[in-house]
Amino acid sequence: MGRLRGGLVVSCQAPAGHPLRDPEVIARLAECAVLGGAAGLRVNSAADITAVRRRTGAPVIGLHKVRHGHRDVITPTAELATELAAAGADMIAVDLTPESPGPGPALIEHVHGLGLPVMADVSTLEEGLAAWDAGADVVGTTLSGYTARQLPTPPDPDLGLVEALAARGVRVAAEGRYRTEEQVRRAFGAGAWAVVVGGAITDPIAVTRRLAAATPR
Template sequence: MDVVTAIEGGLVVSCQAPEGHPLRDPRAIVLLARCAELGGAAGLRVNGPEDVRAVKAVTGLPLIGLAKVPRPHARPLITPSFALCEELVRAGADLVALEVTAEAEPSAGDLPGLVERVRRELGVPVMADVSTAEEGVRAWERGAALVSTTLSGYTPYTLASGPEPDLALVGELAALGIRMVAEGRLRTPEHVAEAFARGAWSVVIGGAITDPLAITRHLTAATPAGSRR
């Protein structure tokens, strides 16, 4: 079964930890991935060749690889070059996630063209991380197997979308026949159910499952002690 079909109707768990996080170690990422697999995840989303390689060695789940490239005073870009895509595939990624946003193109170049090149030259499907309907359509037309709402609310022109997941974008593009992945700020079973009701092919959840630091901070803020900090 191909990776796109394998995650249809399922939950993909994003197992990542940034630099400086207590879990920033491939061995910790592997443990998160094993927990996700035992919990019923249909696939995994993993950042960086080192973590991809480590996770690939312990699980048979479909593996979506990405590479976050830091920028000063801005969010990281997601896999903005062919060389990064090639590294991920060599490490064992079954599918590559890369962004197709107007924000990234001034520095990264022709991102829809990158989608097409990865599919053609590396022989793996692409998940296009986008922030708007226009970006999603451009990526789909250039051969993305999946389009994800990952960056809605994180580009300068979508920051006003608020703290809730952009499920309207899922529905808008799914109605056009685009295989949509709901990702970004999903936290509850209700979010997951609503995403599928709007036509999502799959759902990706990360921090709400795999970041105990963020979860603890969120819950601590509701305590009397936490509110005094």
């Protein structure tokens, strides 16, 4: 876990229907991220983790998204966590918002029982503090802006949540909508332990869309 401290974690994911949705492609994205200096990776599904593991020994935060209600929730069951561990994840991310149908803090215990640390993905300060008190090893701001009552999702990252969690002594991973070097620096300035960046690196559709929006046609 210490290998992630102070580093950039690259989230290598592609949703169903995305042209990059293929474990080997995800593994190649992961390899590019490591060559570019990523301290770690965040990878969805046991199949993708297995493929990534064949290409790099960089630490992997594993998760498994499951559709539930209006969004995907993150690793809602102990069985899924066990599969991620078997595929080679070094840390497991779980959704600790009230929107997840999962068993909440019992999942933390389960993952610890597998011998792995837990990243608790949360959307608010209260959820983050509760997850930390329940034994989460890292709290991610991952879900801020995505729960039903926070929609529509704001365009920028929730640096305020990073700062508030860090100020209370929580080991915090800043995640969600980081797109620029300045935002990454500000997250560390706010006390982040690590910063996770996904789409700004691994989704060429989103990157193209942003730059295309700046053209006059």
